[in-house]
Amino acid sequence: MLKNIHICNGSNALISFSSVHNIIMISLFFLVFGLMAGLTASSSPSSLRILDLVCNQTGLHHCTVSNCSDMDKVPRQNACTGPQEVSVQIKTSMGQDGPVPVMNVAWDLKADASIYRIRGTEIKVTEENTNQSVCVQFHYSVGDLLNPSHKRWTFSLDVLVEPKHTYTTVVLNLPEPQKGHYRMSNQTTIPGCEDQRIKKAQLCQESGSLWDPKITVFTEKENLILVEFYSSEFSERYRVFIQSGSLNDSRWIFKENRTLLNVTLRRGFSQLSQCEMLITIQPFFIRCKNNCESARKTVKLSQSCIFACSKFIEICLVLLLIFVGFLVYFLQKAFRRGPPTTSPSADQQQPEIVQVQERKRVLVIYSLDHLLYKNIVLKLASFLAAKCGTDVVLDMLDSTRLGVLGSIQWLEWHKEQIERSSDKILILCSRGVKAKWRAMCGGKQVFLREDTLSPIGDTLTPSLTLLVPYFIRSASFEKYIVAYFDDICSEEDIPLPFKITVRYKLMKQFEEVFFRILNTEKHEPGRVKQIDGLSEDTYHECPSGRALKDAIEAFHEYQLEHPHWFQEELLECPELEDEEATAASDEKQIMTITDHLTYSVLNSVQIISDMEIQDCAVTVNKTNVQLVETHQMCSTPEFKSHTVEGMRLL
Structure with a gap:
């Protein structure tokens, strides 16, 4: 959700006509991109479509098929349950232009009392790469639990597909409940034309x-x-x-x-x-x-x-013997002159410990996937500042200015500052980043619990809207660093536009990331650089690194105990309203732990931000993870010169 952009006459919240013009141009860019993608999908020679429908069955009342349309949802006690089982088979069928590869989707109805409340079934098939989809609805009613053959009611349809494409099938019975769902989904990857099941299809031939x-x-x-x-x-x-x-x-x-x-x-x-x-x-x-x-x-x-080959081999052996003879002769001659001196470059191949000479600044872009993940981002910012001597720009540490300027203006101001310097933008990819990017591309809207409870809201979506048009230019690659925590995330969480550049695993490749921030190379001719205390085995030896490792391990353990944690963080629209009301009342009742964070910058001009963060208390044991949190943050930036404040980590 985007925060409101306030226009005022003060120096901290001035929005120029050029900024408004930039926002309009970005919106037009995504509109044109979406139209082009739609035209491309519609002009595909083998677009996704339904090939065969089986609806009429003995004992089935008034069965019709139509395109999908919104139907009213009913209370959960009046809704029907989902299908019993959804199966997918790949085969070749005869189409209008000859044999074609198809995906046969079949499903059964549960033989329980809710079958009498069923008014139909909706089937939606989506192609993952292009997001192209087809959706149909079966409208019917049944009078008996089983069909005349005393078996479960079974339906099926054939969908025209393409080899080596991945499709997601979602089947649900109508009407749906107002809260929750009984949907069943299946993801299938179609094999290549070498597979015997589709080898005889026309497009494979x-x-x-x-x-x-x-x-x-x-x-x-x-x-x-x-x-x-x-x-x-x-x-x-x-x-x-x-x-x-x-x-x-x-x-x-x-x-x-x-x-x-x-x-x-x-x-x-x-x-x-x-x-x-x-x-x-x-x-x-x-x-x-x-x-x-x-x-x-x-x-x-x-x-x-x-015979010719043997002659050729003989000639090669003779030449090899002559070469070996000359080599032995020159080696003996060299030893007579004295032992060879050791090349000075031999020692230079050993890792050379270097010291950071210049402070750099990095803007961190992330998604508030979970309370524990938020804690990891804060610990990473503390580690960058305390151990690496880096100025970290983080929305959670600048909430006052962000609340005055708004998300877009705040991000655009920092992006312009970075473009005029050698500073970098660090993009931390996670489950939330992938889900929000797919929502921007036309997928289902994503509402995360932490976004609703945070005073600054969701800053990732406006960040992607602002940065992606610049990121896809090759000249801008050096400004952006794409990384993810491999203990709690995976490379599948990286959106497609960010896969055209190098992706780093944290903390395994943190040293390489920091060399990117310093805008220098780790490997140079005859020289290998190394910074003490940044490797995967040593970064946790300092207090800030220890806190970061503990935060990562806590979230990793939580994920093992709660494999569906991300789905639990997703909110539907009614739950979104309830969550905001609950958060407002809980602020008056929950006892919180207040940590004092002093953020120091070791330059000739110090920028010291004192923040009172009522954050979270986390307890991890073998059985459960207890979370206590209130989301309140206030920051007061002060300017002091020649002052060095220590940092006490969260």
Whole structure:
């Protein structure tokens, strides 16, 4: 959720017309991007669609099929339960243009009392890469628990799919409850055309799935090689390669309504360094174009080639002996002159401990996935400041200015400051980052519990809106650092735009991340740099590093005990309102622990922020994780010169 942007005459909240213009341009950019993506998806030659529907069954009342539409939800006690089982099978079926690969989705109804409240079933299939989806609704009612064959009621439909694509199927019975759901989902990845189930589909045949060239090679003449093979119905041209040692030749050949093709290649005696050849035939099918799979065959050569190869080997052995003789001669001559001196570069290959000479600034972008994850972000900021001597820009540490300026203005001001310097932007990827990015791309809206309880709200969504258009430019890569905590997150949590650059694992690769912040290289010619106390095995030896490691381990243990923790943090709209009301009343009742954080900057001009953070008390044991929290934060930035304050970690 975006915070309101206040326009006033004060120096801390001035919004220029150029800033408004930038916001409008960013919005237009995403609008055009979405339209182009929609046109691309709609123009796909094999778009997602329903191929076959089975609705009418004996004993089923008034069964009809329609496109999906919103239906009123009912109280939970009046709603029906979900399907008994959803199964998916991959096969080839006959379509309008020939055999096509399909995904057959079948589901059963539960034989319980709620079956009499069922008014239909909704099925939605979504293609993961393009977010293209198809949705249908079966409208019906049943009078008996079982069908006339005394089995559970069963429905199915066939969906036209494409090889090597991933699809998510969601099946739910209507009407749905007002709170919670009984939906069942299934994710299926369609195999490639080499799979026997879809090998005979038309689009697979047009990619060469049934092509068998049956390569034959003739080497009767000493300097000629004849290659014969069978052509395919869906490829008009081929390129034949021959490789044997230094011999590397190729020829083009066109089908011209022929079934059996042949091509002749020449070889020279001086090129025979091996007694076998690799024949490669590259087809150009109408669907895969220049990326079709090639056919290969290795051929053993005749006795004359073996004799030539043995002669060649003898020559090589003689030359090798001559070379070894010269080498021994020069080595003896060198030893007579005295022992060789040790190269001064040998010692330089050892890691060299370097000291940080200049303070850098880094803006941290993250998602408030969980209270324990919020604690990790704060501990990371403390570690960067105390151990690494880095100025950390974090929304939780600047809530007063952020509340005055608003999310967009606050982020844009810091982004402009970083672009004019060598400072960096650190993007911490997590489950929440991936979910919110998919919501921006048209997916389901995401409301996290910590965002609703935080006084600054969700700052990740406006951050992505502002930064992604600049990030996709290659010239901006050096400004951004993409990382994630591999103990509590995974590389799957990284949104697709951020996968075009290097991704770092924290804390395993923290030293590399810090060298990026310093804008320097760890490896230089004849030199390997190292900063003491930043490796995975030593970062926790200082107090701030110990606190960071404890926070990571606490969240990791919580995830093991609560495997569905992220779903528990998601709020529906009614729950969102209840959560905000509960948080307002709990602020007057819960006893909190107040920690005093003094954030110091070790420069000639010190910026000291004293914050009273009523944060959280975390207790971890073998059975449960207890969380006590009130979300209140206030910060007062002061400016002092030549003052160094210690930092006491959260």
